[in-house]
Amino acid sequence: MDNANDFRPIRVFFSKKGDAIYISHLDLTRCMQRCIKRSGIPIWYTQGFHPHQYMTFALPLALGYESECESMDIRLTEEMDLSVVMELLNAALPRDIRVLRVTQPKMDPKEIAFAEYEAEVSFACDSQGEKFLALLEQDQILVSKRTKKGPKDVDLKPLLELLSWEEREGALHLSLRLPAGSTLNLNPTLLFDAFCRAYQCETAQWKVRRTRVLTANFTEFC
Structure with a gap:
């Protein structure tokens, strides 16, 4: 069985503005899952009977709020240029959710x-x-x-x-x-x-x- 620690963790910082403020955290998670799948990024899926994309958010945002500093952690199954990850995600995301930068995590949430x-x-x-x-x-x-x-x-x-x-x-x-x-x-x-x-x-x-x-x-x- 694959070990999660074998895969590369990355942290995606993004903004949430405009009409996206009316998207709940649960809907945001679903949106991100669909957009990651559409982007073709090689994301790691959890193991077990119900595999799903590994995805965690550091600090879920209240409904109706804008933000310039949201973050989401995912794991990749292969090496990728982080600028390419950012480009692919922005091409798949709705216009009111924009990836600002992609980095390797330095701090624990x-x-x-x-x-x-x-x-x-x-x-x-x-x-x-x-x-x-x-x-x-x-x-x-x-x-x-x-x-x-x-x-x-x-x-x-x-x-x-x-x-x-x-x-x-x-x-x-x-x-x-x-x-x-x-x-x-x-x-x-x-x-x-x-x-x-x-x-x-x-x-x-x-x-x-x-x-x-x-x-x-x-x-x-x-």
């Missing part, structure tokens, strides 16, 4: 500790900038996070880092850093929900883009 986001959000209430800052100054920002064991209360206050913000053209433009990875994975939507509860208003609209994935010492995941 378990090393991921943070993710950074840029968000544009407007709330259906007055003085949203002042109220947003007032929310961040509270002693606690309690949110309810869904987990496999059910809802869990989390205090965002010590976990959230606001890197920058400004109010422009009726919307708040935010740059945020939040915990990410297997231990605790939070996304900015929790903060928006907390704002709505605190000030009894509804989120009019929001756009979120993940820009960086980082390790505990703030090194970019690679």
Whole structure:
């Protein structure tokens, strides 16, 4: 039986934008499987009664989010120029999913500790900038996070880092850093929900883009 360690692991970094933000993680996996098969890349299949393409994603993206830093690990059954792999994948993928680079993995996904986001959000209430800052100054920002064991209360206050913000053209433009990875994975939507509860208003609209994935010492995941 073939040993997975005998085959060459590669890491594919890609962006997910435009209409692709409405593709769930499960559908993204299916999309990648079909596109890899269409591309002709010699991918390794797992062994057993139900062989399937070996494919893992470091940090699945929330539905509705854009990203500039998604990554997927696969294994090849033969040596290939990584620039050719990138070219073949982009030729097979839909236009809103683009491979940015293909490398050999240097870090374990378990090393991921943070993710950074840029968000544009407007709330259906007055003085949203002042109220947003007032929310961040509270002693606690309690949110309810869904987990496999059910809802869990989390205090965002010590976990959230606001890197920058400004109010422009009726919307708040935010740059945020939040915990990410297997231990605790939070996304900015929790903060928006907390704002709505605190000030009894509804989120009019929001756009979120993940820009960086980082390790505990703030090194970019690679």
